[in-house]
Amino acid sequence: MTSLFPEQFADAQKANVDATYRFATEVFGTFEKLVKLNLQTMKTSLDVQAARWQSALSGNGAQALFDAPQGAQTLAERVAAYNRQVFDILMNAQAELAQLAGAQYERQARKVQTGVDQAAKSGPVGSEAAVAALNSMIHATNSWYDSLYKTARQAVETAESNMNVVAEAAKRTQSGTPHATSGRK
Template sequence: MMTIDHIVTAHKKNVATAFDLSEKALAGVEKLVELNLQTAKTLLAETAEQTQAALSVKDMQDLVALHNAMLQPMGEKIASYSRHVYDIASALSAEFAKVAEAQAAEAQKQFVSALDSAVKNAPQGTEPAVAAMKTAVSTAAAAMESVQKAVKQATELAEANLKAVATTAANATKPPRAAKA
């Protein structure tokens, strides 16, 4: 049977979890802000260099060469930035998933405990209904675990595809190699 102490304890745990998740979310935002600040600083410095280089161009051939030299690393930089953002988001998502899994396991444990307590006070003959309820809870937990595994596999596949796309994009911006004679 749930007592006021059980309710207060559960509430305290939930509040602590909420604050923990808030701290993790803020840490993720902080990492994104740092990444964006560093990206902005780098972009500003590179733009200044490129502007100076463009102002010193004397003919069209130099301009085309400068243009190609500027474009080539752009794809790599965009892919790198995207990977960093993805890594930050993935780490944060993994932290949230871990907390959600722990909360679900704890809720299941408490439900089974409450069910066991209720059985002790239940009239004779309710054992089959309780057993059916416990089986349903176990089946639901197994289904949840299967879904979590499928989501993890899908996430890993998405990560592999993202890396492949980023590599392809970076390679597409590289100038073609000259044929050897």
């Protein structure tokens, strides 16, 4: 048994390093996607502002600074699109991290269950109650994890639904705005 312990310890450490690396890679990838999105958003914003200035300086007057350039999305549409993209990036990262955490949890649960099973086989007479209690605890923990995962998934779906409702409301509000301000020109 003592000769197996260092190997088991090394295997556990390798698995932990691998899991940590996978988590870190996913987090870094998510950060990279957010940086790219923010850079693209800044570039688009600069392009829109440059088009507004060009229009205003081309004889269209100061009002051109406030009007959306032809072919450009309105501010509400750009904000809604940005928020949807951020939400998508974060939800994809959350799903991937949840999958990685779930796989890690399942590996650890199998190891614990294997240890309990081995202890039950080599345990003294009368240890059945302790083994049954450990199995019950493992089952309760697995049920709790499943419940927690389902609750988190429902929260994500609710947030996604709310984001879509808000984006649609913003789009409807923005599309109604030009008609209200057109009389003031």
